[in-house]
Amino acid sequence: MQDFFQQALANIEDHSEIKKMERVSGGDINDAYFVQTNEQAYFIKVNQDVPRDFFEIEANGLQAIKDTKTIKVPEVYFYNQPEQDEKALLILEWIEKGSPNASSSKLLGEQLAKMHHPQKDKKFGAPHDTFVGEITQENGWYEDWLGYYKEKRLTPQLNLGIENGRIQAGRRKKLEKLINQLDKYIEAHPPVSLLHGDLWGGNWMADKNGTPYLIDPSLLYGDHAFELAFTELFGGFGNDFYTRYQDIFPLPPHYEEVKEIYQLFYLLVHLNIFGEGYGASVDRILDYYV
Known part of the structure; x- marks a missing residue:
């Protein structure tokens, strides 16, 4: 080597x-x-x-x-x-790793909100395919976020789950029903933001001075609420992060209503990669919305 x-x-x-x-x-x-x-x-x-x-x-x-x-x-x-x-x-x-603290968490929230600043000249999606874990994430440009999220995010995970036997019977019916009524929850035209795309606690770090860094992106342009929903799924982000983020770029009033539908995508990815250990979380969300 x-x-x-x-x-x-x-x-x-x-x-x-x-x-x-x-x-x-x-x-x-x-x-x-x-x-x-x-x-x-x-x-x-x-x-x-x-x-x-x-x-x-x-x-x-x-x-x-x-x-x-x-x-x-x-x-x-x-x-x-x-x-x-x-x-x-x-x-x-090589970034010499330090220990994240309240100051670095607050700065991360501020800087991420600035990164998410709406871009009026962009469509939704991405110009090329990316990866989420080992799964190829097909992309493309869409005029509306609802169409992108339905056709490029949830539906491919549904099809993959059917193929590998992890989305069957009642789970399949409920997911298909939710996808078909997605317009009840997802905005067609939220502000377009540049998103990291895979922002969980393991994909940011602080250097020895406490300065935050983003790593391992799976980039796309989309609803900033999609990014923030994933940060809440597996932890790794303190209250200072969310408070400062909201100071710069407030989340939409319906965020709590849509948050778990956005988390559903990442849970389906984990279900399809790692197996049934994520099945109960998927089913809980489906039971709530359908």
């Missing part, structure tokens, strides 16, 4: 010796490494048997967030587009 990293680092003109290389935590999908050369430290992700653009999509998402000049992301140094049987690799800036 060291030779592989050395060759990859040559693409960014770091020909210096690798002094240290060790495995670090980096999520369920990728192998992740801390690599220290004589010049600097890097965070390197590695995967295999993934699409050629797997890391390119992540790199583009990080760049899009960086371009908003609202919130920090790790610098992208290099990614490859591997041929079949080759390893995929992404080289990022």
